[in-house]
Amino acid sequence: MSTPDLQASCPIPITEYPRVLMAHGGGGRLMHQLLERIFITAFGNPILLLRHDSAQLTVPPGRLALTTDSYVVRPLFFPGGDIGSLAVHGTVNDLAMSGARPLYLTSAFILEEGLPMETLWRIVCSMSAAARLCGAQIITGDTKVVDKGKGDGLFINTTGLGVIETSLVIAPESVRPGDAILVNGDLGRHGMAIMALREGLEFESRIESDSAPVHQSVLALLAEGVAVHCLRDLTRGGLTSALNEIAQTSHFSLDLEEACVPVRPDVRAACEILGLDPMLVACEGRFTAFVPEAQVRQAISLLRDQAPEADIRQIGRVTSERSGRVYLRSTLGGRRILDMPGGEQLPRIC
Amino acid sequence: MSTPDLQASCPIPITEYPRVLMAHGGGGRLMHQLLERIFITAFGNPILLLRHDSAQLTVPPGRLALTTDSYVVRPLFFPGGDIGSLAVHGTVNDLAMSGARPLYLTSAFILEEGLPMETLWRIVCSMSAAARLCGAQIITGDTKVVDKGKGDGLFINTTGLGVIETSLVIAPESVRPGDAILVNGDLGRHGMAIMALREGLEFESRIESDSAPVHQSVLALLAEGVAVHCLRDLTRGGLTSALNEIAQTSHFSLDLEEACVPVRPDVRAACEILGLDPMLVACEGRFTAFVPEAQVRQAISLLRDQAPEADIRQIGRVTSERSGRVYLRSTLGGRRILDMPGGEQLPRIC
Numbered sequence: 202m203s204t205p206d207l208q209a210s211c212p213i214p215i216t217e218y219p220r221v222l223m224a225h226g227g228g229g230r231l232m233h234q235l236l237e238r239i240f241i242t243a244f245g246n247p248i249l250l251l252r253h254d255s256a257q258l259t260v261p262p263g264r265l266a267l268t269t270d271s272y273v274v275r276p277l278f279f280p281g282g283d284i285g286s287l288a289v290h291g292t293v294n295d296l297a298m299s300g301a302r303p304l305y306l307t308s309a310f311i312l313e314e315g316l317p318m319e320t321l322w323r324i325v326c327s328m329s330a331a332a333r334l335c336g337a338q339i340i341t342g343d344t345k346v347v348d349k350g351k352g353d354g355l356f357i358n359t360t361g362l363g364v365i366e367t368s369l370v371i372a373p374e375s376v377r378p379g380d381a382i383l384v385n386g387d388l389g390r391h392g393m394a395i396m397a398l399r400e401g402l403e404f405e406s407r408i409e410s411d412s413a414p415v416h417q418s419v420l421a422l423l424a425e426g427v428a429v430h431c432l433r434d435l436t437r438g439g440l441t442s443a444l445n446e447i448a449q450t451s452h453f454s455l456d457l458e459e460a461c462v463p464v465r466p467d468v469r470a471a472c473e474i475l476g477l478d479p480m481l482v483a484c485e486g487r488f489t490a491f492v493p494e495a496q497v498r499q500a501i502s503l504l505r506d507q508a509p510e511a512d513i514r515q516i517g518r519v520t521s522e523r524s525g526r527v528y529l530r531s532t533l534g535g536r537r538i539l540d541m542p543g544g545e546q547l548p549r550i551c
Numbered sequence: 552m553s554t555p556d557l558q559a560s561c562p563i564p565i566t567e568y569p570r571v572l573m574a575h576g577g578g579g580r581l582m583h584q585l586l587e588r589i590f591i592t593a594f595g596n597p598i599l600l601l602r603h604d605s606a607q608l609t610v611p612p613g614r615l616a617l618t619t620d621s622y623v624v625r626p627l628f629f630p631g632g633d634i635g636s637l638a639v640h641g642t643v644n645d646l647a648m649s650g651a652r653p654l655y656l657t658s659a660f661i662l663e664e665g666l667p668m669e670t671l672w673r674i675v676c677s678m679s680a681a682a683r684l685c686g687a688q689i690i691t692g693d694t695k696v697v698d699k700g701k702g703d704g705l706f707i708n709t710t711g712l713g714v715i716e717t718s719l720v721i722a723p724e725s726v727r728p729g730d731a732i733l734v735n736g737d738l739g740r741h742g743m744a745i746m747a748l749r750e751g752l753e754f755e756s757r758i759e760s761d762s763a764p765v766h767q768s769v770l771a772l773l774a775e776g777v778a779v780h781c782l783r784d785l786t787r788g789g790l791t792s793a794l795n796e797i798a799q800t801s802h803f804s805l806d807l808e809e810a811c812v813p814v815r816p817d818v819r820a821a822c823e824i825l826g827l828d829p830m831l832v833a834c835e836g837r838f839t840a841f842v843p844e845a846q847v848r849q850a851i852s853l854l855r856d857q858a859p860e861a862d863i864r865q866i867g868r869v870t871s872e873r874s875g876r877v878y879l880r881s882t883l884g885g886r887r888i889l890d891m892p893g894g895e896q897l898p899r900i901c
Binding site for chain 1: 573574576577578579580581582583601602603604605606607608609610612613614615616617618619620621622623645646648649651655657658659660661690691692693695696697698700701702703706708710711712713715722783784786787788789792796800833891892893897898899901
């Protein structure tokens with residue numbers, strides 16, 4: 202739906218309640234109206250409709266994955282997504298990193314007094330659409346309202362419950378020398394989409410966030426018997442943080458080929474202008490997969506089936522050296538340590 | 552531990568990092584230090600120690616309950632508790648309202664830049680102690696930092712997963728005419744503890760929050776065969792909101808005896824000064840239970856075994872009238888409708 206359509210469809214008349222009031226979090230009639238008309242209308246499913254203090258559910262036998270994330274991205278809307286779709290993709294992707302299929306999500310909103318009701322409705326609709334595309338149901342939630350000046354529009358927490366569809370132990374401990382290190386697409390678009398917007402940068406083409414669910418790609422690898430050793434999504438701290446964590450825990454060294462790391466020219470240009478390293482910039486639809494060398498071709502082909510447009514690559518390999526470090530080989534043949542970043546480069550990108 | 556002890560024990564030297572920085576949420580070394588030294592130190596358990604993007608777990612067969620709540624209470628510390636213990640009790644109690652035993656919790660923090668590191672450590676320690684007392688493990692989490700002026704110290708989301716220890720359908724739909732309506736103690740202490748603090752009211756005795764886990768009381772009723780028809784915790788909107796929700800969904804009328812509703816004299820006095828109705832004030836360790844008339848004595852006796860000090864009472868009954876309303880019989884014999892409150896009476900008490 203376009204923005205005017207969404208405005209017209211907002212189930213709380215914006216002429217009557219144009220903005221969120223403290224009373225919308227107070228436990229009385231206004232809060233019930235908000236829950237019924239906004240959240241239950243958008244998310245409606247049989248479990249949620251029971252309106253219990255907690256959702257009741259059954260799960261298939263086997264191991265489960267549980268993950269939680271709060272989303273504080275600013276601005277709330279950005280090219281390629283918004284805080285609502287991001288809050289679904291981020292949590293679904295954390296489940297996927299355990300080899301899990303997302304089943305259920307919870308959603309908890311912290312609203313700032315004065316938030317336009319239409320903004321809330323747009324975000325809730327976006328969240329609902331994203332969850333549906335991931336095959337996950339939003340089955341319970343919570344809403345709090347904080348005084349104007351004590352929040353920032355809205356923050357969302359999503360917690361995800363999924364069922365693990367493999368008996369493999371997908372973890373840094375399973376990484377082995379010789380493993381190929383893959384990425385499922387070009388890096389840094391999410392972070393740079395946000396930063397370009399905040400800094401008012403204009404490029405020939407607009408950079409769109411890579412925010413997307415990746416569970417189908419992961420589940421395809423597992424279903425076809427790829428012995429996935431480790432997975433990590435490339436969020437805060439980007440590829441560099443993710444690989445350093447894996448190197449430190451596995452104790453092996455990781456060797457990357459700089460020329461193989463896919464970064465689009467517009468992202469690289471934006472990074473140069475802002476003095477950022479694309480290998481540190483957060484993505485929200487990218488992950489690294491460690492797979493046995495013998496299965497590299499099969500793995501890349503399966504990932505391409507799931508995302509034909511994506512720049513899927515092998516970017517390096519695990520060596521038998523036990524330094525727990527990440528090395529980057531430049532195109533000129535140099536080899537330098539790619540260290541864990543110190544602090545934050547890009548605040549509030551997720 | 553006392554406050555000076557806690558300060559001394561803070562695993563991040565407060566001389567070095569006296570306050571939370573934006574970089575503590577940036578995905579780099581500082582964030583990893585925060586996670587390792589504060590959260591993993593306090594919450595440490597085998598699942599959390601695996602440090603995966605999502606926690607991996609197995610659950611006993613049967614129905615599960617899943618619930619989520621964000622906590623934005625202000626101030627962060629209050630007589631009888633703090634935001635950390637509250638974030639455990641509130642979520643454990645939501646699980647209990649489905650007849651579930653709490654197994655696992657997630658914890659997600661939104662920190663405001665500049666929050667004293669020692670405050671964070673105190674709250675995380677309180678949360679850890681509360682979870683341990685409830686027999687629940689905090690198995691995964693998330694930390695975000697927002698700019699100064701875009702939050703309010705800290706907000707916590709906890710999501711709880713529990714196993715339902717009954718085959719009963721505990722829900723408003725199961726309420727029957729003749730059911731006794733019980734409460735597990737005196738009302739309004741949590742809300743009035745917060746309000747007295749905010750308003751600077753001094754009483755002869757300090758009002759302490761009733762914040763406490765109630766799952767053992769609920770599980771005792773179920774284990775001894777009490778056919779619990781409905782449970783609801785008395786949080787935002789208090790007893791009045793909880794009973795109105797049940798009346799509306801069950802379509803039956805509920806008759807309360809005003810003289811039987813337990814409110815302590817100091818709470819009643821504080822409510823009078825502030826012009827509040829104790830039946831609308833939030834509790835964080837109180838619930839209402841609907842049980843068959845024939846099991847009232849057994850139920851009260853079981854609840855007393857769990858909480859010998861508490862003022863456990865039958866406060867009313869379900870009538871066969873199908874108005875979906877709540878009525879209050881006064882000591883003088885009058886009968887008036889107890890309506891759902893309109894908006895908020897007490898902002899940010901949970």
